[in-house]
Amino acid sequence: MKIALIAHDKKKEALITFVKDNIDTFINHGLYATGTTGKMLIEETGLGIHRFKSGPLGGDQEIGAMVANHEIDVIIFFRDPLTAQPHEPDVSALLRLSDVYDVPLATNEGTAGAVMHYINMKDRG
Numbered sequence: 351m352k353i354a355l356i357a358h359d360k361k362k363e364a365l366i367t368f369v370k371d372n373i374d375t376f377i378n379h380g381l382y383a384t385g386t387t388g389k390m391l392i393e394e395t396g397l398g399i400h401r402f403k404s405g406p407l408g409g410d411q412e413i414g415a416m417v418a419n420h421e422i423d424v425i426i427f428f429r430d431p432l433t434a435q436p437h438e439p440d441v442s443a444l445l446r447l448s449d450v451y452d453v454p455l456a457t458n459e460g461t462a463g464a465v466m467h468y469i470n471m472k473d474r475g
C-alpha cells in the first residue's frame with residue numbers, strides 16, 4: 351500500500367511514536383510524507399520515506415494530487431485541532447479529496463490505530 355504520513359507541529363512527536371510502535375507494518379509499505387514530518391520520521395525511525403514540500407509550502411496539495419491520481423491508499427494525518435494553520439485551506443482540500451476518492455484518512459491516534467488493523471488485515475490477505 352501507499353501510505354501518506356503527515357503531522358502538524360505539536361503532533362509530530364505523537365506521530366513518530368506511533369510509527370515506531372507500528373514499524374513492522376510500515377516497513378512493508380510505500381511511505382510518503384510532507385517535508386518536515388518526513389525529515390523527522392526518517393531521522394527517528396530510519397524508514398525510507400518520499401518527502402514532499404512542507405505542508406505550508408504545498409506539501410498537503412502534493413499529497414492531494416496523489417490522491418486524485420489514485421496513488422495513495424491510506425492517509426495518517428495527526429492534526430492539531432487547537433492551533434490555527436496558515437494553510438488551513440490546503441488541509442481542508444486534502445480532507446475533501448480523501449472523501450471524493452474514498453481514501454481512508456485517520457486524523458487522530460485512535461482512528462490511526464483502527465486503520466493499522468485494517469492495513470495488517472489486508473497484509474495477511
Ligand SMILES: O=C(CO)COP(=O)(O)O
Nearest residue numbers: 384385386387404405406
Ligand atoms: O503542515 C503540515 C500539514 O498540514 C505538515 O507539514 P510539515 O510536515 O512540513 O510540517
